[in-house]
Amino acid sequence: MKAIIIEDETAAVNSLKAVLQQNSVTEIEVIAELESIEESVEWFRCSSQPDIIFMDIHLADGLAFKIFEQVEIAAPVVFTTAYDEYALQAFQVTSIDYLLKPVTLNTLEHALNKFFLFNPAEREEHIRQTNSAIKNRNEVKKLLIMLADKFYPLSVDDIYYFYTTREKVTAYTFDGKKHPVDRTLDTLGEQLDKRLFFRANRQFIISRKSIKDVNIWLGNRLSVNLLLPVPERIIISKVKTPVFKKWLMQEDN
DSSP: OEEEEEOSOHHHHHHHHHHHHHOSSOOOEEEEEEOSHHHHHHHHHHSOOOSEEEEESEETTEETHHHHHHSOOOSOEEEEESOGGGHHHHHHTTOSEEEESSOOHHHHHHHHHHHHHSOHHHHHHHHHHHHHHHHTOOOOOEEEEEETTEEEEEEGGGEEEEEEETTEEEEEETTSOEEEESSOHHHHHHHSOTTTEEEOSSSEEEEGGGEEEEEEEGGGEEEEEESSOOSSOEEEOTTTHHHHHHHHHSOOO
């Protein structure tokens, strides 16, 4: 059986390969080790499909689900990750299995046995459902805002930026109003449409339509000015600057 590993941590790759070699279910040859969404997309565009994929959900350049949105995956997937919070989402996209790292021999062999329960026709249907579920996965469109003894829906289209301080997150809408949000910026960064929202730094997620202009800042950084007043200057780091520029030039749809 030919397999690929999509994982950005060298230690995790080596650990998984060792367990794969130890398994008694079937002989597995690892034909590729991929570290990022970008590298994975390029590999699938140019290479033959493997028999099975071991995929870490949380990669350095984003969630691995983004791979499915750019190329067709024609192999069953076993998700591996250290983050419990992604388990439900992984099962919702009908993966063969979901393994918490470090992957043990018992959990790996359980996943492989599940793989062999599928006949060829069932594997094809499984792959089709996986691709369909991920490609049709919708980003959050509304947030439920809790305020004292009431709550109300807030469309993300009305939000110019999110700001966090003292572990509290606030959404600022185009009319200048503030709305308390019960999610972290990390969570919002994964749930919002990345074509429309950008994680500027640890304090801000900004909407494309909120941007007034951008100044060149010290140390090859950028300072972003919005159409609304902000609690503090929005600085884009030197590392994020090319990513931000590319995002800013993208089409909204």
